[in-house]
Amino acid sequence: MNWCCKMCKYETARKTELLKHYRLRHVHCAQILPCIYWECYCSFKTWASLKSHMTRSHSSYKAANVKDVLSFKCPCCTLSSITTEREYFEHIGRHLKKHETITCVFENCDFKTNIYGTFASHRTRKHTPHSLDDFKAELVHRHVNPVNVGDDPDDDEDIECGEGYDEERKELPSIIEANLAHLFLKLESISNVPKQCITEMVEELNFISSSASGPAMKDVLQSCFAKHKCQLDDSVITDIVTELCKSNPISQALRSDGPLSTAYKRNEYFKENFSVVEPVEYVLNARERRSYQYVPILKSLSEIFKKKEMQDFLMNSGKKAQNTETQYTSFHDGTHFKANKLFSENDLAIALNLYVDEFEVCNPLGTSRKKHKITAVYWVLANVPPLLRSSLTSIFLAILCKAEDIKQYGYNVVLDPLLKDLGRLEEDGLYIPSLGRQVKGTVFSVIADNLGAHSVSGFVESFSGSYFCRWCLGERSKLQDCEVRTGKFIPRIKEDHTVHVQTAQLSGFHSCGVKRQCPLTEKLKYFDVLSGYPPDLLHDLFEGVIPKEVALCLDTLIKKKYFTLSELNKLIREFPYKWTDKKDAPQPVPLNFAVKKTVGGNAHENWALLRLLPFIIGTRIP
Template sequence: MKDTLQSCLGKHNCDIDEAVVSDMVTELCEANPLNSTLSRSGPLSSAYKRRAFFEEQFGVVKPVEYVLSKEENRTFQYIPLFKSLLQILNQKEIRDFIVHDSEAQSNSDTQYRAMSDGNYYKTNELFSAGHPSIAIILYVDDFEICNPLGTSRKKHKVTAVYWVLASVPALLRSSLTSIFLSILCKAGDVKRFGYSAVLEPLLKDLVSLEEEGLYVPALGRKVKGTVFSVVADNLGAHGMGGFVENFSGSHVCRFCLGERSQFQVKEVRTRAFQVRTKEQHEMHLQTVQENPALTHVCGVKRQCVLTENLKYFSVLSGYPPDVLHDLFEGIVPREMALCLQVFIKSKYITFEELNKSIKTFPYKWSDKTDAPQQIPLNFAARKSVGGNAHENWSLLRFLPLTIGSKIPEGEPAWEVLLVLKDIVELVVSPVHTEESICYLDSKISEHKHRLLQVFPQEKLIPKYHYLEHYPPADQGLWSTCVPLDYAF
């Protein structure tokens, strides 16, 4: 600092004694509030004091460690729900969203614009009571903290449980500031000890929120709440919901009683598959519990850990379709690989021209960030173009602009992709009507028939069947693209 001060004085031709400069530096350092607070006697002099200050001034909610096995030192971290909610509901904007939902529900009979327009919300006793309530969306996912392709693969995999307020508009829900961490646990421990053990502290808070509510000083009253839905991949949803986690078996759908062998030839829209009901589900649970020799009954293995504890949560409506894995990391890359292979074999375009078109296309704004990756050389053998969800979405959207001029009009494989593109645009739409949902239903049916006409030997994976359940899910939840709201 002394050299900087002398240099500055020299620029202005100020000849000041060096002792005076030293005194000035000393005074400036002592007057600096950062130096005084971090000094040995300052209020932020140690890590302990800084943590205490942050907790007091910024409302930091500290995680609590819970023990799964004392002998083996197996633990997980939980961030108390009530403390986090109190901090969030201190903000007027968030409170207004909750109050507005209670006042605005059922305002639209013809459009699905928000959670409160869906049938599940309208028929939920807590949310439809007309009082302010807290609707929570849980998000459960695993992530690797080491190289997922290296020798440590799965060794350090962590299961994370996040939550977000469903009343917050979808545009804001995608912001990291609206997403709150609840639980961190080793994925292996979740599998070993079960969701019941890992979710126990969260479930206790949720039960209290349902029965007693949370007192919000700014509202001058207690507000009750519960879980509206759980966002997870199909494996996670089936694990938490108590359904079979083996998707090569017979009953692999959590929405209906259809058998996998029938998925190829029958459709949900024709009512060929019986939708699961509460009475049937309870009967299946009872049969499994009475006969331990049975691994499952119609895909039901055990009681859902949330339904077992929460009065207002339904296992049959609380696990929405997994759009990200069903479409953008499942059907979309698979079908693009099949159809691109046809285009190359038919000599409409070469592999090199395809990748050049993808690479040189002038993507703009967010599309530039999520620009599609070039197609790998072994895409036909892998039956996938690779890429993550956003990259595959971008590739499908821009395919008509990148290579559409090279494909002859009426090419059957091209028609398959165009119908799939229509389906994707409808699925991610922020607003639905009864007409658009019916149109989506017809497009899904058309797509299935076109696909099997062009690729008759193609064995449909279960994700195609799950896609057929999207239209009724839209009516129930307002939107099936809940997973895409998040950017974890």
């Protein structure tokens, strides 16, 4: 019987080899670890929880897996030589794709269908989880393998996988070393522990694992030898303890000449053993020491697509969704995406979303305000599922530059190395060895707040002027006269925008709100400036329109004496918030909200208030 990895389809005849493969290949890079048994749908976040599950749930199943040879009989045809459950359901699926009627294969279930999706849905809803005992008896046969107990190499092996094998023992120090390196890297990059603190921790751990543990180890050895009536000289026991401390893999990794003892050595270890893409410094002005950092995007993409799951995301995103014209599941169903020639003409294409934002390194209210403000450009692979795009592990850094340097030198200069790499991605593509082909890609959209979007795209950065919209030619003086949906505001089109850019370049003044050419449009032939900067819902709605509208509504309800402001704030404080709403619970409404015409709050708090307000005050409103 072969064991097959659920994550990369690696096959082996031994369970211990599969567990060893899990530890070496997937424990440190996968977010979840599925159980190695194909009929078990449990998954875990850590190696320890997976081991605990297998000890509890599959210790008695070991004999059935190794000692018994299974054969499944198809309920539709005469085939009875299928030996794995996975192949069994794949075979049934082929019958269903031919619209042949299949009766459910599980005991006490008479469900019938000739539709593949219906059968899969029924199996998931009604028979998950299940075991071999749940199948109909006439469809599963167990043939005892004539192998004597003790002949099977998996009989006496522990779930720790590989204990007793010389090969595994040789790899154990490197595995422990890699685990420690991962731990220190997480402390530094995720928990923001200073490097000096990590170095002190390494020194203490080295002392504990070597010198400090010696006396305790010596006492244990002496008591063990005495128990078994072994007489050894004290000097011999001391030598044994010394050798054990020296050969301890943890001590070898943490000792003063080890690879993880200092911050410099740890960084070198990360570069050598982990997938590190180092940033490149570009000098803006050598005399004034003006520079910025760029992380090469093509190298980052090459490292990303070495992972099997990322290749699967790319392949699945290239499949055309069978949706109606009125059904939207993601931006792939939108007209702007379908109008892009690169995405519409290629079955596989890399879609990228860029993020542009500014942040303060120092206190934004102190004397250092704006002195150390940083402009960052991030990117996200849009081929991954929507649920993963907002995860921090899916967001990658491209550029870090001081905001004042951006203003002085412009986005054309700072974005130049990024746009050159993206131009090569459009023209030549990225070679993915596992797919055996070049895959082209481009930027689909640039996400930023309104000020950032207008700064990059070349529109005016003042929103009090006449032409302040990057989608239409509506003037501010006409905003109160008509609605956008009336059609009186002329939308911007590509031909007019080209004329506005040329006029602005010749005159030196903005033309209909356009100051200059967008650097992305200038360097990338598949990027459209008019559709490539989507609205900023967070600032426009949750920190713009919504707090004002909620303030107007609450002011009216208070004036009608349905409740007072103090009663409202008491209801907001005492509402039983759940899950993420606990962290983003709305703040009390300020006393001067009616004058300011806003309830304040950040985007997450206003989103929670908007959703939960009917439940908070609903009983008070007639």
